[in-house]
Amino acid sequence: MKKGSLFKQALIFLLALTLLLSGCSSQEEAAQQEGNKQVSLENVPERFASGEQVKIKVIRKIGGDDHTAQFLAGAKEEGEAMGFQVDVFTANGDTAKFHDAIAQALEEDYDGFIISHGDDQATVDAVKEIVERGKSVVAFDSIGDLLEIDGVTLTSQDDESLATLALDQLIQDFNGEAKIVYLWVDGFPPMVRRNAVYQEKLSENPGIIEIERFGVAAADTSVQTQNAVAAMLNKHPQGEIDAIFATWDAFAIGAARALKEAGREEIKIYGIDVSNADLQMMQEEGSPWVYTAAVDPKLVGAVNMRILAKKLAGEETPQTYDLEAFLISQEALRTSTEPVNMENLHQVVDGWGQSDAFEEEWMKTLKEYHQ
Numbered sequence: 001m002k003k004g005s006l007f008k009q010a011l012i013f014l015l016a017l018t019l020l021l022s023g024c025s026s027q028e029e030a031a032q033q034e035g036n037k038q039v040s041l042e043n044v045p046e047r048f049a050s051g052e053q054v055k056i057k058v059i060r061k062i063g064g065d066d067h068t069a070q071f072l073a074g075a076k077e078e079g080e081a082m083g084f085q086v087d088v089f090t091a092n093g094d095t096a097k098f099h100d101a102i103a104q105a106l107e108e109d110y111d112g113f114i115i116s117h118g119d120d121q122a123t124v125d126a127v128k129e130i131v132e133r134g135k136s137v138v139a140f141d142s143i144g145d146l147l148e149i150d151g152v153t154l155t156s157q158d159d160e161s162l163a164t165l166a167l168d169q170l171i172q173d174f175n176g177e178a179k180i181v182y183l184w185v186d187g188f189p190p191m192v193r194r195n196a197v198y199q200e201k202l203s204e205n206p207g208i209i210e211i212e213r214f215g216v217a218a219a220d221t222s223v224q225t226q227n228a229v230a231a232m233l234n235k236h237p238q239g240e241i242d243a244i245f246a247t248w249d250a251f252a253i254g255a256a257r258a259l260k261e262a263g264r265e266e267i268k269i270y271g272i273d274v275s276n277a278d279l280q281m282m283q284e285e286g287s288p289w290v291y292t293a294a295v296d297p298k299l300v301g302a303v304n305m306r307i308l309a310k311k312l313a314g315e316e317t318p319q320t321y322d323l324e325a326f327l328i329s330q331e332a333l334r335t336s337t338e339p340v341n342m343e344n345l346h347q348v349v350d351g352w353g354q355s356d357a358f359e360e361e362w363m364k365t366l367k368e369y370h371q
Contacts, residue, residue, distance in 0.1 A: 039369040044362045045313035054084040054312060056305070057105040060116035061098040062188075063090030064219040065250050066275030067297045070342065071140075074301025075114055082309060082363055083370040092219045095120070102126045111135065112308045114301075118142040119188050127152060136311035138304050141190045147319060153307050157295040158322035159190045162272045163197035163247070165293035165327040170208075170243055170270045173290075177207040178242040181232065181267075183225060183251035185215030194247045194272065211241065215251065225254025233262045241267050249273035252289060256281050259288045273297070274328060276341050282330050283339065290330045295323045296353040298342070306358035313362075326352055 041049040048054065058075045060068055072088040079086035089105075091098035099122050105113065106129065113130055115123065115137060124145045127137050131149055139146050140155045147154055170178065182198065185191055202208055214228045229244075244267060246252035252271035259267055265288040271278070274294035282289045300323055310317050332348045333340045346352040 039365065041365065041369060044365055044369075045315075047313060048083070048362075048366055054112075055108075055110045056084050056086045056112050056114070056308065057108075057110045058086065058088040058114040058116070058301075059098065059101050059105065060088075060090045061093065061095070061119065062117045062217060063092040064221070066277050067249060067273050070275060070297035071116065071301040074296075074298035075305045076301070077298075078302035078305040079309075081370065082366040084309075086305075093217055095122075099123075099126065102130075106130060106133070106135075112312055113137045114140065114304050114308060115142060116140045117188065118146070121145070124149070136308055138308045138311070140300065140304055141188070143189055151311070153311070153317050153319060153321060155300070155304055155307065155321045155323070156190060156193070157300060158325050159193035160197050161322075161325040162293040162295070163194040164201075165325055166270045166272055166291060167198065167201045167245065169291050169327060170245060170268075171201065171205055173268070174208075174242055176205050179209050179211050179240060181229070181241060181244045181255075182210050182213040183215055183229075183244060183246040183248070183255060184213060185217050185248070188217065191247060198245070198247075211236070215247075221248070221250040222254040222257075225251050226258045227254075229255045229258035230262060233258065233264055238264065238266065243268045243270060246271040249275060249278050249292065249294075252292065253277065253281065256287065256289050260286075264288075274342075274345075279328075279333065279340055279342070279345065282328075283333050287330065291327060293325055293327050295325050296342070296345075299323065299353050299355055303355060303357050306360075306363065309363060310358060310360065315360075317358075321357070323355070323357075324351075 056079050058072060060072065062068060068090055076086045076088055089101045091101060112135060115127060118139060119142065123143055127146055128149055130137055131151055138153045138155060142154060146152050184195060212232050216224050218224060244255050246255055246269060249271055252269050255269055259265055265286050267288055269289040271289060271292040272294065274292050278292060281287055303323060307317050326349055328349055336348050340348055346354065
């Protein structure tokens with residue numbers, strides 16, 4: 001057979017294959033469009049029913065931890081489920097990068113913003129400008145001065161409850177008599193709120209004595225905490241420390257590693273926040289991490305997105321909103337016949353990760369339409 005004939009046949013085959021694949025794709029798109037047409041958008045706010053693309057920017061100051069990843073994933077999944085374009089950014093604790101990201105996003109065509117862990121006057125100034133340009137804003141774990149800006153909703157994990165749950169358990173376990181290490185860092189609104197509870201509990205329970213404290217917020221917080229706790233253990237032999245209260249899971253992770261390496265698991269950890277890595281550590285044999293108080297970070301992201309969607313729809317939203325906290329015990333985790341992670345945690349902690357807060361019927365319709 002001549003080379004020309006072979007080439008001609010190959011060309012015909014490729015053309016036929018291209019047409020076939022194109023036809024399949026067209027059929028899939030047609031089927032999707034047909035499925036969408038079967039979902040009525042009559043009860044959906046006009047802004048979303050019109051087909052106009054809604055663009056959301058989620059900007060978080062802190063990062064480098066699983067809690068951040070879960071929060072961003074929750075916001076992104078909830079927004080995309082409703083048909084929004086959702087772009088996320090974390091500054092990993094870099095203040096300059098955080099504010100640069102806000103300034104850059106402001107010059108782009110975003111309809112709404114979720115700002116996480118904005119803790120300074122520059123954040124207030126930036127949010128004011130966002131609102132003045134007609135954009136909607138929800139701020140999570142951010143500076144309280146944002147409440148002075150009309151239309152902004154400030155959300156949190158109910159930090160008072162988180163600190164209370166962990167500290168009350170510590171106090172109960174040691175009958176009000178314990179020498180403890182306090183892992184905390186100032187400057188962040190949630191940390192300020194947790195510290196207020198801590199100070200109150202100390203004043204109410206004089207038998208709880210703080211002997212050391214440490215805290216730094218950085219991309220390598222857990223590593224720095226591990227090193228600091230290891231050095232501290234050299235100064236305090238067995239019997240001089242009963243427990244560690246860690247106000248952030250990055251602190252608890254570092255502390256747990258230091259205790260394990262030093263063979264000092266007699267010191268118990270009471271923490272705040274949770275992630276897959278945290279749950280794994282709590283379930284390890286001999287783990288000193290016995291309790292952590294937390295809110296599902298993925299749910300936090302989702303609820304913040306719902307509030308923002310209501311703003312974009314022109315619906316009423318609250319000025320503040322706190323998500324319910326839960327106490328997770330090592331004992332409860334070990335009752336499970338399989339390893340517990342963020343996906344199945346609800347099986348051992350009733351109500352975990354479940355909330356219909358701000359989930360309107362029209363949001364369910366949008367999700368069905370865009371699935």
